[in-house]
Amino acid sequence: MSASAELFRKFSIESNKRATGELELTIRSWLRYLRSWKNELGSDGSWRERRRAWPLGFRVATYRLLELDRRDHTLYVPDFPLSRPATRMNGFWNPIIGNKLVLSYVAQAAGVPCPALLGALVHGRPYSFDGTPADDLTAALEQWTQTARRMVFRPHWSGAAEGVFFVDRESGQWRINDQPASITELTTLLRALHRYLVTEWVEQATFARRIYPRTPNTLRVLMLRDADGPFVAAAVHRFGSSRSFPVDNFHAGRGGLGAPVDIATGRLGAALGADANGRMTPFTHHPETNERIDGVDIPHYHAAIDGMRRLCHALPEGVWVGWDALMTDDGYRILEGNSPPGLHVWQVHEPLLRDARVARFFAAHGVGTS
CATH class of the missing domain: 3.30.470.20 (ATP-grasp fold, B domain)
Structure with missing residues (x-):
């Protein structure tokens, strides 16, 4: 028995058998690796480009973007060797x-x-972080606009700016991404959203x-x-x-x-x-x-x-x-x-x-x- 195991036993500490999550991380890492190859096989690269890029560890799009036909590829972090450890890191x-x-x-x-949190949308229903009832979307929008002149709606978990949009009201007119919108259009859009965060708009420098x-x-x-x-x-x-x-x-x-x-x-x-x-x-x-x-x-x-x-x-x-x-x-x-x-x-x-x-x-x- 190791010294640490002996101390766990001595002080009646139940060992945490799920602490490492090694199996789950291994599965996730392999899934990411396989997904990267699936996406690459569906890309528009020619087989000539693939024969050049793949042996070096890069996707065709990366090979083009970084112009690796004329640059030293060993100075760049490659795509495929990174795809498995990327999740584990x-x-x-x-x-x-x-x-x-x-x-x-x-x-x-x-x-x-960070930007002030105003609320969230869960299965199209507004959620207020201060506990104020907010079942009605129109009422929630009114409440949020009392705090922020303009609002940012974005998924809790996303990348590449997917799903992000901006809402404000000027002279009584609602706008989505600077385009006029009726309250019916706005609430219909919001009811379709799930796991969305609502924050204040921050004025940039x-x-x-x-x-x-x-x-x-x-x-x-x-x-x-x-x-x-x-x-x-x-x-x-x-x-x-x-x-x-x-x-x-x-x-x-x-x-x-x-x-x-x-x-x-x-x-x-x-x-x-x-x-x-x-x-x-x-x-x-x-x-x-x-x-x-x-x-x-x-x-x-x-x-x-x-x-x-x-x-x-x-x-x-x-x-x-x-x-x-x-x-x-x-x-x-x-x-x-x-x-x-x-x-x-x-x-x-x-x-x-x-x-x-x-x-x-x-x-x-x-x-x-x-």
Whole structure:
């Protein structure tokens, strides 16, 4: 009998046989791996492209996006070798970090600012966090608008801005994503929603609003944790466009732009935008507003990084997270944590494995290049 087992027996502590969850994590990891191959086989890549990309560990779309036909692929974190350990790295903390409602409570406990919670929708019924009865949707909307001029509706658990929309009322007229809507249209839409969170709209910083005013423009930071603690591996600031509206989605063909951020200073570099085929175009200025992006400093950048680091300390088994923050004139608000995070938004600007500390982190989790 081991020393720890003897102490459990001595002090009458029942052993926790389900503590590791090893079987469940193994199944989830394999499912993620198999799903990645299923999606890849259904993609539009030619067999010629597949023969080039797959032996290197990359999906065809990634191979195109990162232009690996002319770059050193060993400097980039590959897709397929990452797909299995990706789930295990944060383990059972994935649903904690990824759930926007739960993360809001964690952020509040850690003293990290996030948008104020107004309510939720469960099977189309409004739920109030202060215990106020809110069975009637119209009454709930009235209650919520007393707190927030504009509201954000988003699923508790989602990614790539799926399902996100904005609601406000101006001169008695309801609007959804800036389009007029009747109260009947609005309540019909809300009754169809499940597991939705309702938060206040946060006014973004002047610099971000000037570059593109029609969407919330967000800072996304990849934070990793090694034996020395959490550290910033990469950062990018995204900006929306008329094609990406109502969000700043950077995914290929969605229209958003991503500008690399100097992680030491918080200064923006030239942005990149991807078309539907993954071809990248650089922009020193926003293509629609003609406002400069390259060289702009992000106000309160270091405060936001400190807040993300505090959140990492509050989530001790979260070893890699993609944090989204909305910068404001008086600071920042943490919007969500992406767990596990997709890496394209950062690697399209700079290969992650070029940094020795980042390379050691991924190697320690069994992720390398061929």
